[in-house]
Amino acid sequence: MNADWSAGTAARARVHAALGEPARLAVVELLVLGDASPSEVGRALGLPSNLLAHHVKLLEQAGVVERSRSEGDHRRTYLRLRSAALAGLVPGAAGGSVTGVRRQASRVVFVCSRNSARSQLATALWGQRSDVPTASAGTRPAERVHPLAVTTARAHGLSLTRARPRHLDDVLRPDDLLVAVCDNAHEELGAVHPDRLHWSVPDPAAVGTEEAFDDAYRHLADRVDRLAPAVRPATEGS
Numbered sequence: 001m002n003a004d005w006s007a008g009t010a011a012r013a014r015v016h017a018a019l020g021e022p023a024r025l026a027v028v029e030l031l032v033l034g035d036a037s038p039s040e041v042g043r044a045l046g047l048p049s050n051l052l053a054h055h056v057k058l059l060e061q062a063g064v065v066e067r068s069r070s071e072g073d074h075r076r077t078y079l080r081l082r083s084a085a086l087a088g089l090v091p092g093a094a095g096g097s098v099t100g101v102r103r104q105a106s107r108v109v110f111v112c113s114r115n116s117a118r119s120q121l122a123t124a125l126w127g128q129r130s131d132v133p134t135a136s137a138g139t140r141p142a143e144r145v146h147p148l149a150v151t152t153a154r155a156h157g158l159s160l161t162r163a164r165p166r167h168l169d170d171v172l173r174p175d176d177l178l179v180a181v182c183d184n185a186h187e188e189l190g191a192v193h194p195d196r197l198h199w200s201v202p203d204p205a206a207v208g209t210e211e212a213f214d215d216a217y218r219h220l221a222d223r224v225d226r227l228a229p230a231v232r233p234a235t236e237g238s
Contacts, residue, residue: 034197
């Protein structure tokens with residue numbers, strides 16, 4: 001028997017071991033569609049903070065989960081699923097179709113603070129990948145879409161030429177699925193719309209380079225690809 005396992009096999013074994021406990025699997029399934037702070041995960045799963053910290057540490061060591069510092073409240077961190085670590089495993093990056101996590105919505109509305117970049121790119125991506133209608137909005141909308149967001153969209157075969165920032169109050173409907181694509185919007189909303197999802201995507205406008213906008217695009221594309229199979233129109237039967 002060959003005990004000289006490849007690095008890839010050993011890494012997959014660590015992931016399997018990390019997922020081989022119900023609480024850790026529940027954490028991963030919670031993060032398939034969106035990010036969450038440790039306190040949000042603990043409340044959702046009913047886990048005390050010390051036990052949650054233990055499980056999260058093991059998931060981090062296995063490369064399944066990573067942390068990011070909030071761009072809003074710098075005291076907060078968010079847990080993010082590293083979908084690449086789950087390639088070929090169950091649950092996988094296909095999101096709801098693999099894990100059984102599903103949502104119903106008449107529309108998917110992406111929100112960021114300024115509605116000038118991330119939420120606009122997410123909406124354009126969603127329109128390519130899902131038949132469920134989509135819209136975007138901001139909690140403090142800018143006067144125009146960021147020029148580099150328009151350039152980035154064009155480079156990936158999308159168009160934002162007709163996009164305009166709008167306020168969330170003028171867009172959101174009761175049966176929409178709300179997805180906050182920035183920390184500031186998520187934290188500003190607080191307990192409002194508690195059923196929303198959160199994607200902790202760094203603000204490319206804060207850096208202001210084409211590379212930063214392309215990084216944001218890639219982050220959003222990965223998240224949209226995970227969420228799209230899990231959302232069905234609200235008019236469909238359960």
